[in-house]
Amino acid sequence: MQIRELVLYGYNGKVRHLPFLLGQVNIITGRSKSGKSVVGDIIDYCLGGDSCNIADGVVRDNVSWYGILLQFDCERVFVARKNPNKGQQTTGFCYIEVGEKIEVSEKLDFSSNTNVDGIEQVLTGRLGISENLNIPIEGQSRLPLAANIRHALYYCFQGQDEIAAKNFLFHHQSDDFITQAIKDTLPYFLGVISEEALALENERGLLKRKLVLEKRKLEENRYLMGGGSEKAISLVGEARQVGLIDSLTQVNYQDYHAMHTILQDAMNWTPSKVPSNSAMDRLTFLQNERQQVQEECDDIGVNIENAKKFVGETAGYYGEAQHQKVRLESIGLFEQLDFNPSKCPLCSGTMEQPLPSVEMIKTSITNLDKSISNVTREQPKLRSFISELEQEREKKQERLRAFEFEIDGLYKQDNDRKCIQDLSARRAKVVGRISLWVESVEADMESGKQEEAIKKIENRINEIDNNLDRESVEERKQSALSRIQGNMTTWATELQLEHCDNPYRLDLNKVTVIVDKPERPVPLKQLGSGSNWVGVHLITYFALQQFFINIKRPVPRFLFLDQPSQVYFPSELDEKNIDWNEVNKMYQFIIKRTEEMEGQLQVIIVDHAEPNKDKETYEKYICENWWPIDKNLVPNDWYEEKP
Amino acid sequence: MKNWNIRAHEVAYLLNPAFCGRILYTTIKTYGEKTNRAFSFPLIYLILPLVLHKGTRNCINSKTQLLLWVQRYPQLLIDFPQRARELIPITNESVEFLLQTGKVVLTSNGELEVPASTRSLSKSKFVDDEVTECIKKSEHIARWFAGAGKVETIYIELGVRP
Numbered sequence: 195m196q197i198r199e200l201v202l203y204g205y206n207g208k209v210r211h212l213p214f215l216l217g218q219v220n221i222i223t224g225r226s227k228s229g230k231s232v233v234g235d236i237i238d239y240c241l242g243g244d245s246c247n248i249a250d251g252v253v254r255d256n257v258s259w260y261g262i263l264l265q266f267d268c269e270r271v272f273v274a275r276k277n278p279n280k281g282q283q284t285t286g287f288c289y290i291e292v293g294e295k296i297e298v299s300e301k302l303d304f305s306s307n308t309n310v311d312g313i314e315q316v317l318t319g320r321l322g323i324s325e326n327l328n329i330p331i332e333g334q335s336r337l338p339l340a341a342n343i344r345h346a347l348y349y350c351f352q353g354q355d356e357i358a359a360k361n362f363l364f365h366h367q368s369d370d371f372i373t374q375a376i377k378d379t380l381p382y383f384l385g386v387i388s389e390e391a392l393a394l395e396n397e398r399g400l401l402k403r404k405l406v407l408e409k410r411k412l413e414e415n416r417y418l419m420g421g422g423s424e425k426a427i428s429l430v431g432e433a434r435q436v437g438l439i440d441s442l443t444q445v446n447y448q449d450y451h452a453m454h455t456i457l458q459d460a461m462n463w464t465p466s467k468v469p470s471n472s473a474m475d476r477l478t479f480l481q482n483e484r485q486q487v488q489e490e491c492d493d494i495g496v497n498i499e500n501a502k503k504f505v506g507e508t509a510g511y512y513g514e515a516q517h518q519k520v521r522l523e524s525i526g527l528f529e530q531l532d533f534n535p536s537k538c539p540l541c542s543g544t545m546e547q548p549l550p551s552v553e554m555i556k557t558s559i560t561n562l563d564k565s566i567s568n569v570t571r572e573q574p575k576l577r578s579f580i581s582e583l584e585q586e587r588e589k590k591q592e593r594l595r596a597f598e599f600e601i602d603g604l605y606k607q608d609n610d611r612k613c614i615q616d617l618s619a620r621r622a623k624v625v626g627r628i629s630l631w632v633e634s635v636e637a638d639m640e641s642g643k644q645e646e647a648i649k650k651i652e653n654r655i656n657e658i659d660n661n662l663d664r665e666s667v668e669e670r671k672q673s674a675l676s677r678i679q680g681n682m683t684t685w686a687t688e689l690q691l692e693h694c695d696n697p698y699r700l701d702l703n704k705v706t707v708i709v710d711k712p713e714r715p716v717p718l719k720q721l722g723s724g725s726n727w728v729g730v731h732l733i734t735y736f737a738l739q740q741f742f743i744n745i746k747r748p749v750p751r752f753l754f755l756d757q758p759s760q761v762y763f764p765s766e767l768d769e770k771n772i773d774w775n776e777v778n779k780m781y782q783f784i785i786k787r788t789e790e791m792e793g794q795l796q797v798i799i800v801d802h803a804e805p806n807k808d809k810e811t812y813e814k815y816i817c818e819n820w821w822p823i824d825k826n827l828v829p830n831d832w833y834e835e836k837p
Numbered sequence: 838m839k840n841w842n843i844r845a846h847e848v849a850y851l852l853n854p855a856f857c858g859r860i861l862y863t864t865i866k867t868y869g870e871k872t873n874r875a876f877s878f879p880l881i882y883l884i885l886p887l888v889l890h891k892g893t894r895n896c897i898n899s900k901t902q903l904l905l906w907v908q909r910y911p912q913l914l915i916d917f918p919q920r921a922r923e924l925i926p927i928t929n930e931s932v933e934f935l936l937q938t939g940k941v942v943l944t945s946n947g948e949l950e951v952p953a954s955t956r957s958l959s960k961s962k963f964v965d966d967e968v969t970e971c972i973k974k975s976e977h978i979a980r981w982f983a984g985a986g987k988v989e990t991i992y993i994e995l996g997v998r999p
Contacts (some may be wrong), residue, residue, distance in 0.1 A: 242959065292990060293989055307904060308904040312904050312905045312908060315908050501912060504914075522996055522998040524997070526996050528999060529878070551947050553947070554945070555878045558948075559999050562988055571996045575908075576912060
């Protein structure tokens with residue numbers, strides 16, 4: 195995402211355009227009070243956020259709407275936000291428009307069609323930030339935090355008071371709680387958290403529940419399985435007593451299998467018939483219920499598939515390098531309407547005289563298609579909807595199993611009831627005990643399978659744990675930071691920063707830059723001299739942006755730097771003390787880094803430095819020159835009295 | 838669109854041109870009252886798939902702007918493109934019916950509007966609860982489209998193109 199243009203709509207109906215070039219350095223140079231820093235605040239305001247940090251003054255007094263035109267891979271987005279009224283701190287009136295080749299509106303002919311949350315969601319989605327959540331470790335009191343575009347913007351701005359600060363490194367870091375928010379969200383932007391993390395968390399939750407249920411079933415089975423031979427012997431005794439086994443039959447009490455066979459034969463005894471009972475009604479009811487739940491289960495399965503397809507999850511493209519861009523789906527107007535010149539589009543009848551109004555119908559549809567056919571759709575947030583459906587399906591499948599158990603039980607009970615007579619009752623009781631024992635012995639085969647199933651579930655849970663494991667995330671984070679460190683150290687040497695023969699690295703625990711000298715590590719705030727601080731800020735930001743660009747992370751591809759040369763201007767009017775060599779070196783560094791990125795990084799600098807020296811080198815980068823007294827951000831004729 | 842005598846009963850009775858036309862008429866009329874502009878033709882194909890689907894219809898509320906409503910209920914749009922495609926012949930027939938009876942006219946720009954001179958259709962005759970609800974929701978949809986910006990924005994937010 196880069197910035198094509200900033201636009202201001204005045205209360206007086208006039209419009210001020212401020213275009214930028216993509217993929218290269220843009221410099222706005224000007225005297226003080228010409229509105230340079232406000233440009234950064236306006237960009238920040240248009241990209242969401244609750245408060246308006248645009249300073250009081252000419253801009254706030256004369257502008258009614260601010261607009262920004264953003265360029266994404268396949269489309270452009272125009273976002274506009276209303277200037278807060280006098281006395282108000284902020285406003286939520288916003289307007290958004292999307293299209294392949296749109297330009298900013300020439301006049302204020304739109305009105306609010308969304309609010310700040312809506313803008314943040316659209317930009318977060320189009321930037322490619324997938325659904326993510328950082329869940330703090332147990333014992334910490336803060337809530338889980340999902341990274342959105344506001345967090346991505348920390349790595350794109352350096353305000354006037356931030357770029358030369360020694361106590362804080364990142365944009366807004368001096369505000370409360372931002373340091374913690376950076377620690378929570380930077381791992382996502384560095385790409386050390388798997389894109390599938392949220393889906394895997396949900397799977398793990400489901401599997402853990404299933405594991406508990408399966409383990410419980412296994413326990414029950416094992417409990418029912420009572421002993422082997424001892425039980426068989428006692429059952430043979432009982433069977434003999436009630437006459438199920440002929441008293442003359444020889445039984446070898448040492449042979450487990452022989453006893454097993456004899457007992458199984460004993461189970462075949464059937465008593466005289468007894469009328470059946472009403473258990474059958476319950477059976478029919480249960481079977482109907484089961485059928486219904488089965489159908490509901492199948493329906494939910496279909497819904498889950500459709501939802502996953504809609505989100506694009508079924509393609510399996512979650513790799514770091516590729517964010518699946520989903521296209522708009524055609525509703526088939528060109529197939530179902532007749533676009534031939536002499537036919538009516540609605541009924542396909544031939545018209546002798548084509549009417550202009552009818553031709554306009556076809557034209558308006560064709561024009562609409564041209565301007566949006568290549569635009570992409572944001573990936574909708576369906577994770578919680580899908581996981582709700584999956585949980586519901588699990589519950590229904592449990593109910594199905596319960597039904598099946600009950601139905602089986604009823605069949606058995608029904609069989610058993612038929613055997614009630616006196617001896618039959620006793621015999622039946624023994625048969626019952628025998629059959630229970632035989633089943634539990636047979637169910638021993640079952641428990642083998644169950645153990646396997648449990649093992650599979652445990653393995654999968656371990657796999658997921660490894661993927662989401664905090665330690666391996668830590669390792670990946672350190673690996674990413676050490677790659678960034680290489681660039682930072684090289685560039686520190688290029689800029690001749692203090693102690694540059696030692697490694698410079700970004701430390702995420704203290705959220706600052708540390709130089710690893712042999713004696714001890716030196717953090718940013720213990721380095722001296724303003725020029726070092728600015729240098730450190732620059733190498734950090736460029737190293738991070740290069741890292742994000744190389745592995746295609748969803749961070750906006752622009753940098754806004756406010757007055758990087760301020761440390762070389764002891765006072766505005768003191769021309770003789772300005773160290774132009776140093777200023778040049780810094781600018782050459784910025785230009786070189788931007789060119790290395792081959793158009794993927796856009797840098798916007800507002801600065802005080804007047805480009806009298808080396809005019810030719812910098813001329814092609816300067817997009818606005820506000821040194822002449824009549825040139826400002828807000829044109830003079832907007833607020834000056836006419837003579 | 839099949840001939841009347843071989844059409845399925847459900848399609849003929851429940852999706853007849855008079856009922857669907859009544860819905861479209863309400864939307865076009867309310868849109869015109871809110872914006873004093875005629876109704877852009879491509880938007881006509883988006884109304885029936887929203888109103889006739891019961892699940893979506895229950896959630897429609899123009900108090901929330903369209904773009905925010907779409908972000909709040911992403912699951913309702915899962916099969917929206919298929920529904921829109923299948924309702925195109927019905928929409929065409931209903932538009933023809935409205936034009937034939939003169940309740941809606943085609944402007945020289947190819948847009949639709951309700952001429953001021955005609956008598957407006959009653960909201961309470963020949964209706965039951967469900968029909969009344971459909972008519973009310975089509976007014977909500979008109980207010981949505983009126984405040985949502987360009988035709989392109991509406992199509993993109995609903996995830997479809999012609």
